[in-house]
Amino acid sequence: MVLQTETEEKIIASAEKLFYQRGKAGCSMQDIANDAGINRTLLNYYFRSKDQLFEAVFRKAMGSFVPSLASILHSDITFQEYVPAMVETVIDTLIENPQIPTFVLQELSSNPARMPQIIREMGINPAIAKKKMAADGVLPADQNYDSIQLIINILSLCIFPFAARPVIIDILFDGDNDAYIAAMKERKKLVPGMVKQFMMQNPSK
Amino acid sequence: MVLQTETEEKIIASAEKLFYQRGKAGCSMQDIANDAGINRTLLNYYFRSKDQLFEAVFRKAMGSFVPSLASILHSDITFQEYVPAMVETVIDTLIENPQIPTFVLQELSSNPARMPQIIREMGINPAIAKKKMAADGVLPADQNYDSIQLIINILSLCIFPFAARPVIIDILFDGDNDAYIAAMKERKKLVPGMVKQFMMQNPSK
């Protein structure tokens, strides 16, 4: 990590906060400057344009979870260890940074092409991940339909509860945030169990 | 449904398209007018303000799935029939309207309080739904922890694959949209199977 000036850090912190909450178009440079308690023109001095400031925030957000995912996806552990490791990593990351899913999905909707591109840039190779699952004998190489559903299930069960966090806390937990967090931690054990069941129930054809 | 003028319909169609894609702040009244091929001031004539136009679009989006969910949640079928019915309804709705999850989650992030409010307005009563699950003996009334995880699982498995649609199609289906749709239809059987396993594996304590 490159050393940053104090001002630069304040800008990033405020930009993250506001972009996460309201999206790229939902807040102005002035809003960010106000939140950071600095002059608005400093944002242009440090990041040149709103686009480039947003880009910095977006890449930082992606960088907070893609590399850890990538290392697991490409590691040498067996598939049986693989699923709990992935689930734990993702959920722990999201407990720390619960707003990331909504933020990323939001950007995804106005710019569908960019996220897959960045994921690849950051070192996730779908082909390698699929081959790994095949190599462990969990799923055969010539039939990847179920393995795709498996990945979709894992990601859904881990990420969605954070993407829909406000409604879930309000409707299902009657506003109790601590109970919500506890339930998310519980899911680190729950989800691998469900996924294991899924694999037994849907053997590769 | 009230009869609408042709112009009004064009406005709603374009507003839906652009709000879904870029969010409320991500497109201007001018953008919408251009897309509809009409004069910008007509938007104000028909909907008075951007806020009210957005409100109309948002409520229409919620109205496309909340009532069907509500009718199942409060129906008299047993819990065993309940899950597949709910899954089928949700997935079918989302195949028709795949952009709704992202759109709703987006708005949710800038305005966390409004969605739970509208859900209740539209007739979903969380207390009734929980009691129903208890009454069928699936889960006891005095212990609703597992029933909450169950609901989270169902919603996650049904909704997330649509919220993350662009990445999933690109990374997991190599851009093949038809394969994606086929997989989503397949999930109408897959998801209830997983959920059933979950209930057997995690009996209420």
Add this chain to the structure above:
DNA sequence: GTCTATATTGTGATAGAC
């Protein structure tokens, strides 16, 4: 590095002619 001042364009909204 930080400020003031300013250029330029875009925004939502309304009044009033037709």
Add this chain to the structure above:
DNA sequence: GTCTATCACAATATAGAC
């Protein structure tokens, strides 16, 4: 119902003083 003209204001961005 639909248009033109116009309002007041907010946006991003840059030039230039300190």
